[in-house]
Amino acid sequence: MLIFEQSRSGRTNPTQAPRIDEARHAVPQRFRRRQRPLLPEVSEMQAVRHYTRLSQQNYSIDTHFYPLGSCTMKYNPRGCHALAALPGFLGRHPHAPEQTHGQGVLACLFELQEILKQVTGMRGVSLTPMAGAQGEFAGVAMIRAYHRERGDGERRELLVPDAAHGTNPATAIMCGYDVREIPTDSAGDVDIEALRRSVGPRTAGIMLTNPSTLGVFERRIREIADIIHSAGGLLYYDGANLNAILGKVRPGDMGFDVIHLNLHKTFATPHGGGGPGAGPVGVGERLLPFLPVPMVGRKEEGYYWLTEQERPRSIGRLSAHMGNVGILLRAYIYTRMLGAEGMERIAEFATLNANYLMVRLAQSGFEMAFPERLASHEFILTLKREAKQTGANAMDFAKRLLDYGYHAPTIYFPLLVPECFLIEPTETEDKATLDRFAEAMSAVLCEARTSPELLKQAPCTLPVKRLDDVKAVRELDVVWKG
């Protein structure tokens, strides 16, 4: 039932409404609204009950194993939430003067900048991008500003591997670049020969993740860096997979010029059912002047905002204020609870869990996309054979897993692996959970062979059965009409 269906005309909730002791507030007639908006008229309890019950209809990290590849669904420590929500932080106006009313929060942001520089091996960090994709935008915009400043305006092409996340090509376009796709070889690495053939005077740079979205580490990364750099381009690192290598190898050391991080992945800030996240960018020497503002500086009197004034070559602002500060605080708290050793341990146990689960699933008869490779923090299996033999495809397997109480892995991404499952267990899951998940996978495989209709009809234990996505598009209903 929708909240609107519980609404009754004339019901109010005075406990939440301010007092109006005078009618003098009226604005001139011609500016005034004539008809009240369709907001629900419910009591506080009705709202609480409705949204509490809705919440129970979600799978989440706090309730389910969520091996969603590329998304790094790890535990979001409750302490980070509680401390980022202290009244002093929540109540601070973005324009409160930082000298008298902001040293606390600026200290945290400054230290976070430093920590992220350390772990990425970059020279400067700006925290302002509000998600990974905005970090990508900032990064590519910096590449563009760099070439433009050098009078190198003919570089209009950005190289993007075919396995890349959709945000990479979309970002390139938003920045006014043309996208040139680079193929992947059969071992999951970038096809170096194709790369060599693609670079040239039009090359602005390349966008890469490493480990790639195929779950494997790009071994010839230095060679790639040399090819791009010699051609006059720059390397962009999509940090979505940083969880795999934290403390083991740094993008700066691999030769990258610019990077974004997804704090909502590697740094455990919650995904919130879709956001908010944070996508800080880090850069090497060459791109330092272009970092987006505001950033946090430190001088003797304390911390202060670095703005266009102090950083005139900046690509500018990406949000009206300072990005998702509350998320940055959560990430800061998390990094402080981890410390130096904790960072490295993330990569180790994320990798251990992924390789263990990969082997267990291989033993159960699943086909790995890159059987000869080590998994990074994630790995891919393909259900191509099963789809052919049983008629149940990756989507059906995914839906059936929901019935077993597991969120499904990422499916049909990267697109080049047919009927694929991209599985990322993360370091915060214990062995018993992985074992149970492997058993559930086997059970579903067995069902696929004996009674594939179970998979085709799945899920059958959730609040709704399989939803009709086609109808959702064809008969578009995106606003309730009563």
Next chain:
Amino acid sequence: MLIFEQSRSGRTNPTQAPRIDEARHAVPQRFRRRQRPLLPEVSEMQAVRHYTRLSQQNYSIDTHFYPLGSCTMKYNPRGCHALAALPGFLGRHPHAPEQTHGQGVLACLFELQEILKQVTGMRGVSLTPMAGAQGEFAGVAMIRAYHRERGDGERRELLVPDAAHGTNPATAIMCGYDVREIPTDSAGDVDIEALRRSVGPRTAGIMLTNPSTLGVFERRIREIADIIHSAGGLLYYDGANLNAILGKVRPGDMGFDVIHLNLHKTFATPHGGGGPGAGPVGVGERLLPFLPVPMVGRKEEGYYWLTEQERPRSIGRLSAHMGNVGILLRAYIYTRMLGAEGMERIAEFATLNANYLMVRLAQSGFEMAFPERLASHEFILTLKREAKQTGANAMDFAKRLLDYGYHAPTIYFPLLVPECFLIEPTETEDKATLDRFAEAMSAVLCEARTSPELLKQAPCTLPVKRLDDVKAVRELDVVWKG
């Protein structure tokens, strides 16, 4: 799965454990524990996931209609919770000096005392009892102290109507009294003739609720008061049903000498899956000196604790500190959000809801225990006839309602009405919910007639089916042995 079954030996949770940089803390060997206790060894995420999922297996006010008679399951405003949990309140040590570090909380408690005096018509209030039953204890102990002080030690008998809540007779015994039961007449009132026959020089007093646990208002209350008072006894008011009459009629005006309130009922503090509550006591002139300590006093310099020193005739202390202060704060906040009018509205709408639902159920063919009476904030129906005709008894009806998404009403209480449902909707439920509940009741009635086995097997949609209570007693398993 139990949390213990997720435990692995050697797993620790360092984020929650303090640092020990020295082993010097050891206490002498002979005092030391030899074997670690069986506490679970789980990660923070495992604990969070386990208890989050457990929580989802509860019905609660925040998720379900809960018409549990006598329990007043109304909405517990989230604002009360948030404000009672402000750091200044939560962090205050009970022995923090009240002059420098307690004026805030004492102000709230003092004002709550005053508000409760107003709404009950009593002369003094002590907030210290930690639940209704402890309030009853305090009240009866005061009656006993009063008679004792007057040298009236022969009064060893407390009168209790047969419909009374179990805590009433149990409290009388705890205070060293004998219990004498008073029957109820067919209209649900105290049998006045029987009462007259029961009073005498052994009568210490009577414990009553009004409206009674039968859901009806005791109309001859003044007559009862006269009978008891003339016999030298005192009248105790069990305030569990105060929701019915708030702002309409005050126990003090009915002739009661002492009263407890259940703040977790009438004043909307949460039941917390069993507690905590708060059971303040109010008294008339005669019992004023005996109120339990501590109480809060006010003088020019501010608020202060009233202890045994200031109140030497007090019956004493009931808790190591000041009872359930956090609950008292929630009730205080609630009373302030209601204000004077809000109080009276509670009684009006609780009564409106109860009478409406009673009529609707009567129209659906249910038999009311007292069809000629108005409902108070609750009412009773009897399923005697249905049990006889269909074999499905009140318990079966109750369990089947769970399948419809409703918490069951109170069943088999009061004991004198066979196969009874004690139904209390409270003022915070809307008409549509009552209508749907009435429809569910009709549906169950229909099922009882056509397929009673559905009721006998119910519930069938919950995490467990009907539980075996007999086995639970016979093969007592109250501690997990691994």
Next chain:
Amino acid sequence: MPFIPHTADEIREMLAVIGVQEVEELFAEIPSALRSRDRGELPPALNEMEIGRLMRERASQDGQPLCFIGAGAYEHHIPAAVWEIAARGEFYSAYTPYQAEASQGTLQLLYEFQTMMASLTGMDISNASLYDGASALAEAVLMAVRINRKSKRILVPATLHPAYRQVVHTIVHNQGIELVELPYCTDCGHIVPDSLQRFSGGDFAALVIPQPNFFGVLEEVDTLAEWARANDMLAIGVVNPTALALLSPPGEWGGPGVDIACGEGQPLGMPLASGGPYFGFLCCRQSHVRQMPGRIVGRTVDSDGKPGYTLTLQAREQHIRRSKATSNICTNQGLMTTAATIYMALLGPAGLERVAGRCHLATRRLLERLTAIEGVKPLFDRPFFHEVVLALDVPVQPLLDRLARQQLLAGFNLQKDYPELGSALMVCCTETKSDADLEQFATLFGAAVDDLRRSRC
């Protein structure tokens, strides 16, 4: 190990299954020349108690001053229930609802959100959030250029929030889109409709119309929207959602309304929090839906015919359409829309109207008190909403600094963004300010103005 559940035994067992001796072997594919040798100088791990203490110190360092700054972020009362529910693990720790059947909670809520926002703005369609108000406007501009292919120039009034203008520029200029400034009247603080004349017939894809504008002043939105339509431009409304409870919605401006409406969702239950996370909302006409960026939830049915909710029109998005997507946005501000939905449900239409009314009333009262002080005058004489610009006869910054030390944040200094206005201070009141607060403001403010004036002679 913080947040890692593995015991020594388990690690051994797992390595054995994989068939390696040590975890280190799992990193064998990383060329050893690249491996980090230096750990840097990361601080040592703190436990929750220790970091808790540090954060509490820092939070209290930032204080809880009495704040009269608005300028795009507004302090409103947030019902306790809003974040108690939004922070429940099931909302807080879920991913984007790609697996619809396992995400009906979030999906239904977003469908309700879309309905509320569409109704509040008077538009046909709402998406499920963008990053913030400023970036939402940038997306609206990109959308307008995709729809109205006639031009890559956008008419942007100087009365639009300066940071919004900067953000839009940052985001759109790489695609060759040009923002052309529409000047305002420095006496009345708004766009004088007559001044549009010289842009008539011009080569513009869209006109941006803020309501209220950055100064809190009400623009002649009907005239502006009509003019845009007459000149074959799209109209983009930038609105404050609280104000919409009182003010006519962009969907009705000038009759048929604007093409796109967007704005900052922060007033709908988001704490100020130094500027984020907030959320941007974006609404449009039905006919533009396929150019809409961001996620959209649709209602459909399951295989039993039971209603359910799912992400829809995903072919607009980067994960499907890649370089041809309407935007690169992926992660949005989901949790904030969760809070906003609960906020709107708790307030209802009457409650939100009272919030808007009370804000405005309080600002008027403050204005009265402040202009009673010598040397303080209203700068513009125009209808406004809950934010107002004062002309002072003393310099603004020293005044603000001094009051800040007295725990009063007295407003936003317009000097940097609008030097032409002279000593101009913008103050804002919301329903959180009591009469006593106004009194205190006026007293401290009067004393400070006096003192400053005296110290200058």
Next chain:
Amino acid sequence: MPFIPHTADEIREMLAVIGVQEVEELFAEIPSALRSRDRGELPPALNEMEIGRLMRERASQDGQPLCFIGAGAYEHHIPAAVWEIAARGEFYSAYTPYQAEASQGTLQLLYEFQTMMASLTGMDISNASLYDGASALAEAVLMAVRINRKSKRILVPATLHPAYRQVVHTIVHNQGIELVELPYCTDCGHIVPDSLQRFSGGDFAALVIPQPNFFGVLEEVDTLAEWARANDMLAIGVVNPTALALLSPPGEWGGPGVDIACGEGQPLGMPLASGGPYFGFLCCRQSHVRQMPGRIVGRTVDSDGKPGYTLTLQAREQHIRRSKATSNICTNQGLMTTAATIYMALLGPAGLERVAGRCHLATRRLLERLTAIEGVKPLFDRPFFHEVVLALDVPVQPLLDRLARQQLLAGFNLQKDYPELGSALMVCCTETKSDADLEQFATLFGAAVDDLRRSRC
């Protein structure tokens, strides 16, 4: 109407169904002579924002001083997850789990709680909570008298928390039960086993044994428990659950252990909160289970044979047995045991041991620092746990008052309860105190002692 959802239309419809004109008619059975005419002087309704502001002012009025008071309530770090989960609506707003099938969450959690508490105390059985530590001891005494019918006298040491002695007296004396005081040694702050001689063979139902005792001093619990058994008394242990991570559990004292163990659960995740809500725990031997007061959860199976949980042995309770019940308790402290269970799960055995160890270590360090100050000596020379009594050469109350004004709560004054000890101050450290805190304490304390001494000469 605050918290009431009815609209005018609905009220009309409902009255029509009932068949009355006005709500007032529903109160017709109340004799009109009794009806309240006078509304009293209740304050007018505040909305959540207004009461929020008032409460925030009051809370900040009470401050957040550095606190070194123990005396039965201890400031421990509480993991954020504890109350985030315990305060979830499904735990927070549920009733007592009488409908077991609809309450498996609470019931399973309580079964886990019972298991943890039984293991922590080393006893067979735990109930699901009583009001607090003091009233739990009163219930233990009543239970002992029911079990050991030979006497209504209980031997209670003077080293037991004074408030516990008062509460037990208040609760049990109406049933003719007498508390006989067992004296302690004022030099070493504990019960000297030899002093028991004169009570041997006496007419007592039970001996109460606190560990640590009120002074923080460790009692010779093995000897005391053995002596009780030898003299045909029940032994009742009163323990601090944190201490039990280090100290031998009552279930093992003197070999077979005590009959009943109880105590204050506050240290397991309850905030100090001016004294409540906390919770009392009560554990006993298997053979005494039918005399146990309070709720007990049992594991059983459902009709499919699947394990499930339910309240059991309800025949002990007032709602079934009425005047023959083991106690009148009904509402208990359920939510606090929810928090305690989560707390114990998050800490685990190693974590809880570290809490206890760190508390004790900090107290020893504080003791060292303080006794380095002239005129400050430890009063007792006995092993202790995380609380220690100091003998001062200046009066305690003026010292405490002065330090309180400096935001330091320096300890508990023993003057009122133990005048025989002279100028005695009891201080307590928990893991929440850093070395810098100890330093600060020592500095302020030293200065204050000095000053006071000087002002007296």
